[in-house]
Amino acid sequence: MIPFVSNKLFLDSETVAEQLRRARQEKKIKLEQVAKKLNINYKYLNALEKGDYDKLPKGVYGKNFLKEYSNFLGLDYPELVATYELEVNVYQPREEKEVFSRQLAKKQYFWSMPKVIKNFLIIIVIVICFVYLGVRLNKIIVAPDLLVLSPADNFITQQSIVEVRGKTEVEVEVTINNEIILSDVYGNFSKMINLKNGLNIITIKASKKYSKSKIIVKQVLVKEK
Structure with missing residues (x-):
């Protein structure tokens, strides 16, 4: 991001960077001393004085640094932050602003919800996870369909051979007596x-592995011809 400089939008007023720098110089204090007193990283204060807003943390963190610094210098923070936001909007790329705004809006929306609603949503998510795990576990240990x-049932025939035919789940081992x-890919x-x-x-x-077995017994009576 190009350091913020005065242009036709701010001909009648100083930029935020100029106001901060002038106020500090009037107090005859070095920027390093301010950083130490406010316990703010020097590079952030330097970025504010140079208008290098892209070097500041995004969102409220950058504004917090501006608030502490302006209060230390005795400047009007509400007026200063209004100018700061205008300068950021002028120079921040539109795509970057939109992406950040969407992310910030999502976070703010969640954390601004009442605590009861947030707790309710968290409980719902936990319940869904337990239900999913329960279904998966049940699928593993329960006897397969057969x-x-x-x-x-109780089939009577005069034939010496009979077809045993059925259907089960895929990847299930079937035994007859x-x-x-072998079953096909559909369990037939x-x-x-x-x-x-x-x-x-x-x-x-x-x-199937780890599960109970499903057993069906058929009785076939062969009568003599």
Whole structure:
């Protein structure tokens, strides 16, 4: 940022930098001494006296330095800060001002809200996090879904073979009578099972790591032809 100098906007008045520098010189005190007394970094006071506003902290911090310095010199701060803001608006790039203003507005909006509302919002965020973690944990430990489409319950047939067909979740291990059955990418599985005469017990189990197993038992009765 180019140091602020007088132009046609300020022909009838001194700039902030000129007023600060003149007031200090009238008191016959060095800038280093002022920095030490006010406990403000020398470079910030020097930036104020030179109009190098881009070297100052953004927002209220820069104004606080100006307030302390102007009060120390016995200057009228409200009048001085009004001129300061005008000078900053004249020389600060528009894009930089808009970005900073948006960021500052967001922060001010949040911190200006009543404490009850802020606490309520914080609690809501915490609850959402716990719910999300609970859902994820439940998905890990709960037994997977298992649907057996065939055969029907208490199925009676005269055939010596039956198709066991069903659907479960993806990446779930399926076994039929302790034999691992491969499922497709959608969780569908199918297996032809040989039957014997009389009552046949078919046990279908779906399980995944760290979870309980889901077990469905089908009874198939084979009648002699």
